[in-house]
Amino acid sequence: MAESNNKYYVPDSSPWPLSGSIGLFMIALGAGNFIQQSTDFGQNVLKHQGTGAGYLLLAGALWLIGTLFFWWRDTIKESITGLHEGRLSGSYRQGMIWFIFSEVMFFAAFFGAMFYTRWLIVPWLGGEGSNAMTHELLWPNFQAMWPLTTTPDGRETQAMGAWGLPAINTAILLVSSITLTIAHHALIAGERGKLILFQGITVLLGIFFLFLQVEEYIHAYTEMGLTLNAGIYGSLFFMLTGFHGMHVTMGTIMLLIMFLRILKGHFSKENHFAYEAAAWYWHFVDVVWLFLYVCVYWL
Amino acid sequence: MTATTAEHHDHHDDHHHAPHGLKRWLFSTNHKDIGTLYLWFSFAMFLIGGLLALVIRAELMYPGMQVVDPEFFNQMTTVHGLVMVFGAIMPAFVGLANWMIPLMIGAPDMALPRMNNWSFWILPFAFTILISSVLMSAFGEGNPSAPNFGWTFYAPLSTTYGPASTDLFILSVHMMGISSIMGAINVVVTVFNLRAPGMTMMKMPLFVWTWLITAFLLVAVMPVLAGAVTMMLTDRHFGTSFFSAAGGGDPVLFQHIFWFFGHPEVYIMILPSFGVVSSIIPVFARKQLFGYASMVYATASIALLSFVVWAHHMFTVGMPLAGTLFFMYMTMLISVPTGVKVFNWMATMWRGSMTFELPMKWAIAFVILFTCGGLSGLMLAITPVDFQYHDTYFVVAHFHYVLVSGAVFSIMAAAYYWLPKWSGVMPNKILGELHFWSSLLSVNLLFFPMHFVGLAGMPRRYADYALQFADYNFWISIGAFWFGVSQLIFLVVAILCAMKKGEKAPANPWDAPEEDLEWTVPSPAPFHTFDTPPVIK
Amino acid sequence: MQSTLFRRVSAALSLLMFSGFAVASDWAERSDHNLRQGVTQVSQEVYDLHMIILWIVSAIGLAVFGLIMYSVFAHRRSKRPKAADFHEHVLLEVVWTIIPFFILIAMAIPATRVLINLDDTSASELTVKVTGYRWKWSYEYLSYKDDNDVGVFFFSNLKTPADQFNTPALEGGLFPYGTAAENYGKESPEKDYNYMLEADKALVVPSGVKVRFLVTADDVIHSFYVPDFGFKKDAIPGFVNEIWTNIPEGQEGTYYGQCAELCGKNHAFMPIEVKVVTQDEFATWLADEKEKAASGPDLTPFASLDDAMKLGEQKYAASCALCHGANGEGGIGPTFVGSEMATQAEHREDHIHVLVNGRNAMPSFKAQLTPKDIAAVITYERNAWGNNTGDLIQPADVAK
Numbered sequence A: 001m002a003e004s005n006n007k008y009y010v011p012d013s014s015p016w017p018l019s020g021s022i023g024l025f026m027i028a029l030g031a032g033n034f035i036q037q038s039t040d041f042g043q044n045v046l047k048h049q050g051t052g053a054g055y056l057l058l059a060g061a062l063w064l065i066g067t068l069f070f071w072w073r074d075t076i077k078e079s080i081t082g083l084h085e086g087r088l089s090g091s092y093r094q095g096m097i098w099f100i101f102s103e104v105m106f107f108a109a110f111f112g113a114m115f116y117t118r119w120l121i122v123p124w125l126g127g128e129g130s131n132a133m134t135h136e137l138l139w140p141n142f143q144a145m146w147p148l149t150t151t152p153d154g155r156e157t158q159a160m161g162a163w164g165l166p167a168i169n170t171a172i173l174l175v176s177s178i179t180l181t182i183a184h185h186a187l188i189a190g191e192r193g194k195l196i197l198f199q200g201i202t203v204l205l206g207i208f209f210l211f212l213q214v215e216e217y218i219h220a221y222t223e224m225g226l227t228l229n230a231g232i233y234g235s236l237f238f239m240l241t242g243f244h245g246m247h248v249t250m251g252t253i254m255l256l257i258m259f260l261r262i263l264k265g266h267f268s269k270e271n272h273f274a275y276e277a278a279a280w281y282w283h284f285v286d287v288v289w290l291f292l293y294v295c296v297y298w299l
Numbered sequence B: 001m002t003a004t005t006a007e008h009h010d011h012h013d014d015h016h017h018a019p020h021g022l023k024r025w026l027f028s029t030n031h032k033d034i035g036t037l038y039l040w041f042s043f044a045m046f047l048i049g050g051l052l053a054l055v056i057r058a059e060l061m062y063p064g065m066q067v068v069d070p071e072f073f074n075q076m077t078t079v080h081g082l083v084m085v086f087g088a089i090m091p092a093f094v095g096l097a098n099w100m101i102p103l104m105i106g107a108p109d110m111a112l113p114r115m116n117n118w119s120f121w122i123l124p125f126a127f128t129i130l131i132s133s134v135l136m137s138a139f140g141e142g143n144p145s146a147p148n149f150g151w152t153f154y155a156p157l158s159t160t161y162g163p164a165s166t167d168l169f170i171l172s173v174h175m176m177g178i179s180s181i182m183g184a185i186n187v188v189v190t191v192f193n194l195r196a197p198g199m200t201m202m203k204m205p206l207f208v209w210t211w212l213i214t215a216f217l218l219v220a221v222m223p224v225l226a227g228a229v230t231m232m233l234t235d236r237h238f239g240t241s242f243f244s245a246a247g248g249g250d251p252v253l254f255q256h257i258f259w260f261f262g263h264p265e266v267y268i269m270i271l272p273s274f275g276v277v278s279s280i281i282p283v284f285a286r287k288q289l290f291g292y293a294s295m296v297y298a299t300a301s302i303a304l305l306s307f308v309v310w311a312h313h314m315f316t317v318g319m320p321l322a323g324t325l326f327f328m329y330m331t332m333l334i335s336v337p338t339g340v341k342v343f344n345w346m347a348t349m350w351r352g353s354m355t356f357e358l359p360m361k362w363a364i365a366f367v368i369l370f371t372c373g374g375l376s377g378l379m380l381a382i383t384p385v386d387f388q389y390h391d392t393y394f395v396v397a398h399f400h401y402v403l404v405s406g407a408v409f410s411i412m413a414a415a416y417y418w419l420p421k422w423s424g425v426m427p428n429k430i431l432g433e434l435h436f437w438s439s440l441l442s443v444n445l446l447f448f449p450m451h452f453v454g455l456a457g458m459p460r461r462y463a464d465y466a467l468q469f470a471d472y473n474f475w476i477s478i479g480a481f482w483f484g485v486s487q488l489i490f491l492v493v494a495i496l497c498a499m500k501k502g503e504k505a506p507a508n509p510w511d512a513p514e515e516d517l518e519w520t521v522p523s524p525a526p527f528h529t530f531d532t533p534p535v536i537k
Numbered sequence C: 001m002q003s004t005l006f007r008r009v010s011a012a013l014s015l016l017m018f019s020g021f022a023v024a025s026d027w028a029e030r031s032d033h034n035l036r037q038g039v040t041q042v043s044q045e046v047y048d049l050h051m052i053i054l055w056i057v058s059a060i061g062l063a064v065f066g067l068i069m070y071s072v073f074a075h076r077r078s079k080r081p082k083a084a085d086f087h088e089h090v091l092l093e094v095v096w097t098i099i100p101f102f103i104l105i106a107m108a109i110p111a112t113r114v115l116i117n118l119d120d121t122s123a124s125e126l127t128v129k130v131t132g133y134r135w136k137w138s139y140e141y142l143s144y145k146d147d148n149d150v151g152v153f154f155f156s157n158l159k160t161p162a163d164q165f166n167t168p169a170l171e172g173g174l175f176p177y178g179t180a181a182e183n184y185g186k187e188s189p190e191k192d193y194n195y196m197l198e199a200d201k202a203l204v205v206p207s208g209v210k211v212r213f214l215v216t217a218d219d220v221i222h223s224f225y226v227p228d229f230g231f232k233k234d235a236i237p238g239f240v241n242e243i244w245t246n247i248p249e250g251q252e253g254t255y256y257g258q259c260a261e262l263c264g265k266n267h268a269f270m271p272i273e274v275k276v277v278t279q280d281e282f283a284t285w286l287a288d289e290k291e292k293a294a295s296g297p298d299l300t301p302f303a304s305l306d307d308a309m310k311l312g313e314q315k316y317a318a319s320c321a322l323c324h325g326a327n328g329e330g331g332i333g334p335t336f337v338g339s340e341m342a343t344q345a346e347h348r349e350d351h352i353h354v355l356v357n358g359r360n361a362m363p364s365f366k367a368q369l370t371p372k373d374i375a376a377v378i379t380y381e382r383n384a385w386g387n388n389t390g391d392l393i394q395p396a397d398v399a400k
Ligand code: HEA
Pocket: B152, B266, B267, B269, B270, B312, B313, B331, B332, B334, B335, B336, B338, B339, B340, B342, B370, B371, B372, B373, B374, B375, B377, B378, B380, B381, B382, B386, B389, B390, B391, B395, B398, B399, B402, B403, B406, B407, C060, C064, C099, C100, C101, C103, C104
């Protein structure tokens, strides 16, 4: 593969992209119809209406997962044959970085919504700025505060504290970042036992984080009255932490796959981009959490 | 071995080894084939979006409701805007990027070829979802409503009051977003990673530069749009209150998020045009592009400024005075770098030795008509007057000047310019001339009078209007049908080229300078080009 | 490769453009081509600002256009076989960056001034709360001079009857209604000149008084737009926006505006009609309205079914037809023709209840119609279109 630094590997035609699109199509159709039929008329789920669309959604998700499996199988094969060296690995690296950037912007939308709410909407509804009349005519009983525990239309909830579970979760994620880095160094140093150990710990920490997060949600829903329905505070709380949680799930799955691939001996000192990508992703998820912890729970 | 897979050692003569039949198109990893798919797809969407516009124009030809009912009219407006923006203009530019960027920088293909194909194939499915709700509305039992809240889908019209199809619409927007993000990542990576040796950043053709910056905008704002529609979805079905004051949210929050995406989006639809025109004018003026470096800086400034002007779409929502002033000043400022571009094109033509083949005609028309649209944009930026212009046909006139006689004209210029390279035959000259002149005249009949009805106070998204607007609307509609029919001429031109009917094209039909790498390969461009990168001095 | 046609047509076009601008100043005076000058000081300022900017951008546009056209003629290959060889000039680039910048500053200064003026709603003497609904406006007079409890409130619907806009396609040639120029200021037989603009009950304001509007909405976003007063402000549910006007004395008359933010099906059908009267007339009008409001709803029973039907037909056309169809055939709302709700005796109470309180997308009409109107409408629905139930609902039935 000496000349592969000058030549660029262009894969042969592949059915997976089209197949992936079909998967997304099924997901979109299924989810769109499912949401319509199930949440619009509350009990319809119980009456098994909309389950057709639900099955379509499920099938689409499985289809997409299957597609990605085969797609990545091809990629892994190529990687093992050494086709990814040289400039192609650069493409993957840069691709991953820009993908993470796009994820950052996705979170930025929700963070932006949060700051706009805290700094502008809530004070306005409380009559600040030139909005005295908004307050007087429409929401005379409303008091501006953050976290917003009483909405303008009078729904009440409690605010989630920063200590307790959230603090433990912060610690878990921080530690997981460290263990992941140790594993990475072990990979580079070729210490297989250490690699397996710390990679395993990282995966477990991810799972533990998710477990606690679910605990916290249950607590919020059953005991605090903090729900998606509880006004803008609940909306922001669940959407931000929820999307973060989804990303942790994704990241944990990635790390788990990396763990399995380590066991299969896929990575070498020089060639382990997939591993690095998963690690970047994990660090990204970690940084998002820090922002979340500070802005949503703490301040 | 060659630059293809380990299993296939037989690619020595790859010209004859393009995959055949359906598989070639469905499973492609070839930037040229994918580019072709994108271009045909976008043209089909242009015709469909145009057809919807013609329904709008048929209804508005006379005062009174005569062709459709107001509900259906709103659906036409909405889906026309969406199909044109996300289905016609953006994919057309991605198609051009696919075809031309590897050729221009001497790369063997796009950096991530399979992902490239994925970006494309998501689109037909996403638009199937969107358009099928229109078909349902037109022909389905009980006429369930298609999206009917404008292409800007403001809450709460699209949340609390949105029709059932809104959820499918939201998910199709997610799909379009995924497609655009992947397409953009591909462009960025290709440009950063796959330039031929010696192709420094400041040697890249401007088309590549403008696309690089566009791709950056795409990666930055498409996820924000995804966030906006996600909040819509949860507001609709999961009880969140992002856009409802009763729960502590604000309908205007939606507009802020939407336009944080939406304004960069309009530059996404014009920056590649700037690139196309910057490629074409020097060739036909036989003179190097004037002020290359400042063109690059101007493009970058436009892109950066585009992140801090979004609220100029929302001057009437009642923002605090300081905010309004900030957004007004920033918006006005964008005229400066845009002006630099216009002046540079003028200086490139100045004392050149110009000929006016079809691509050049479209390019010159672009410069002039885009400037018209840009100048009316500047008028809109003046806030106190925008209170009058806002949501009237004056705005509609503005954005069709920049989008139709801007973006669409530049795409036509690009098509006439590169069709010889894509197909190997010259586009038919007679039909081409007819297409150009017919479009040039009709586009002005179509959109210029919109300024007048707008100033006189005709609100947009109106299915019916007061009598004093009647005459202009009549002529606008005539212009619309004329412009629509003119585009069918291009359909013929394109089909002729695809069927290889016409004068055979040499490798460099326009006598472009040697630095333009795309003209150094044969016409039509072989299936694989630059397997071994060219060396640039 | 040279096209003479191109040159000729471009020449003709540029000629056209130049002559176009020559008559432009004449056009500027006519409000059906150009921004309306309006009647208030603000609208005049806005108009002047508009004209300044219009002239500046026209000049820039013409310069760009002219130079390109000159270049197209003078620098074509048949005239200059060899292109010049320059492609950089730093000074030039700096110049055409700086000059536009200064032009922009020149525009920004007057713009800022007008904007600050527009933003100042203080020291108003009349306050009216304007609420947008799908698809009508309501006006509530909150305070006038020293009176902080005016309490006048009413709705304002489109007045144009449905048969004026439901016209079949292409009946009567290319300009079935005559051209706008012919119709200017006249009533045409098929459509009133103010077709689509007239409301059944106008907003009344006095001249020579600073009026503050508190604009909000009940359902979706609407926009309160009266071109002649030089303003447009979005009506946003859950928030109150403020805007003001002051119509000088001597400018009494009727002014029209329309909803300017897409608000659903009948966005085009929710006009704003403003009647500007002298302060004396206004005082009389206000006293009248207050008296009506104070005397409570009129509950005198209908003398006959016919009386109720007549009133019901009017009210139906004004308030219900947009959603339920001009002939009860349905639309956004369900049909009444032979429907259970409108024909069966046991649904009589429900029928009243739905109207008074609303249900899902069906708005409540409690505030909008008097008990008498509601009774009439229901009577109408239960007897029109072949529903002949013979039911006569009395205002007192509704008032319960
Ligand atoms: C390709 C798309 C495109 C482009 C390039 C632009 C370019 C610009 N647009 Fe436009 N715009 C749209 C697409 C676009 N727009 C769309 C789709 C909408 C409506 C969305 C909706 O509501 O549905 C819209 C709406 C819109 C509004 C909101 C109007 C309203 O709803 O009330 C405003 C307000 O400021 C605006 C301003 C501008 C400005 C200042 C520019 C500038 O970038 C223009 C700069 C160019 C020039 C000025 C000309 C060339 C310059 C010179 C020759 C130099 C010398 C000039 C001077 C010094 C003055 N646009």
